Amino acid sequence: MAGEIVLVILIIVGIIGRANILATAASVLLILKLTNLHRFFPTLERRGLEIGLLFLMIAVLVPLVNGKIQSKDLWGTFFTMSGIFAVIGGILATYLNGQGLTMLRIEPQLMLGLVIGSIVGIVCFKGIPVGPLMAAAIAALLMKVYLWFR
Template identity: 65%
Template sequence: MSYWSGEVMLVVLIIVGLIGRSPIIATAASMLLVLKLTSLDRFFPAVERRGMELGLLFLTISVLVPFASEKVTWKDITPLFTTLLGILALTGGAVATYMNGKGLDLLKAEPHLIVGLVIGSIIGIVFFRGIPVGPLMAAGITAFLLKVYEWLTRSM
């Protein structure tokens, strides 16, 4: 069974992605299954090591396209520093990157948690129509929840 366990898990993820109408999960699992079945799984370490960087690169490129196409100008950026919504957006970005750093620290200390983060992300995608933005934010939220739990159990 161990020979087939990876393939079976990927097929299950493809089915979950299709049922949950999550083409990203279905496509990612399909691509990994193709790599595995064509004996190209030797590239898994490179994909694991650099895949997130590539994903973040393309995500960042897609977010920056409005700057390149001049749909967003300097005039549009000024309110970021002068309106409540803009200041909240700046604060949200700073808090998110801080939490991502805490998530990275947590994953370095407890790497096995990635399994729970991935399964939780799949649950969020399938049942809550969520968008997977990466395990670092999920780990950052987990680190925050862990601190809240520790604080609550200490104060009881």
């Protein structure tokens, strides 16, 4: 019963905080739980991140496919400072996301803190919720810095 209460709270917080993805995700999980379809939870836990990343990658590649970005424009970005920084940013982000994923696997209870932090970022700082994986990546980086200076 505690799980359902947490999901309802997340739905309410998501609606109030304009975090539609959070509210939708919590709603889907609540529906699965209440309709006795919770047998899908292990599959969602195991493959959900991959499915989400698949759709994210598709969304990022659409401008290339629909002609908004030309192939000649792609090669030109590698020879500009912003293009070089974009490549470096991609390398750093994927490395940090891997660290965040490792941290979430070791301490999954941290997810609630990441969600609350994301909601505060949306409501108070007009941030954009890019997902708990990047939040976990930043948390993992902060934890490493903390342990390094300790």
